[in-house]
Amino acid sequence: MRKALAAAEAMCAQRGERLTEIRRAAYAELLEAGQPLSAYELLQRLQSRLDKPLAPPTVYRPLEFLVQQGLAHRLESTHAFMACDHPADHHHQVLYLVCTDCGGAEEVRAPAVDGLIAQTASSHGFVLKRQVTEVQGRCGDCNEQTDKSGGDQGGGR
Ligand SMILES: [Zn+2]
Ligand SMILES: [Zn+2]
Incomplete structure (x- = not known):
């Protein structure tokens, strides 16, 4: 995580942006959580990390910054924010x-999906x-967990 933070700092510096304390703390919390967090959940974590009450805008602005810089992504379907561990890469x-069970999310590469969407859009004259x-x-x-608990039940003879 320290590596990810250092990399984020270097990337921001290169772009002439600053990873301020609150931006850094927000990114660290998202990394630490290891799964998407709602803005409210992040606010609560930041409050206990920094040990002071924070107003909601205090968390929205750094989140906006993180998303702009590609350090975090906002999931459209759940409105949650997740840290990106490869912000320098292309995200096309x-x-x-x-996951609707645990709230986790994963970024995977899917070139074929993008190709299909682009092709379908352009065939409708859509840019x-x-x-x-x-x-x-x-x-x-x-x-796996569902399989296991299912197996336990079955094993009860
Ligand atoms: Zn990403
Ligand atoms: Zn899950």
């Missing part, structure tokens, strides 16, 4: 897998400006 061919592809379902971890 990305698919977000959002694509912005695209976020998200799918909802159950993640591998949650599936």
Whole structure:
């Protein structure tokens, strides 16, 4: 995580932006959470981290900054924010897998999906400006747990 923070700092400096204390703290919390957080959840975590009450705008502005810089993503389907661990990479061919059981989300590369969307749009004379592809379902971890508990029940003879 220290590495990710240092990399974020370097990236911001390179762009002439500053990773201020609150921006840094917000990014650190998202990294630490390891799963998407709502703005409200982040606010609560920041309050206990910085040990002082914060007004909601205090969290929205740094979040906006993080999203602009690509350090975090805002999931359209759940309005939650997740840290990006590869902010310097291109994000054209990305698919977000959002788990509705645990609230976790994963970014995966999906070039074929983007190609298909771009092709379909252009065949309708539509010019694509912005695209976020998200799918909802159950993640591998949650599936495993369901399988296990299902197996336990079955094993009870
Ligand atoms: Zn990302
Ligand atoms: Zn899950």
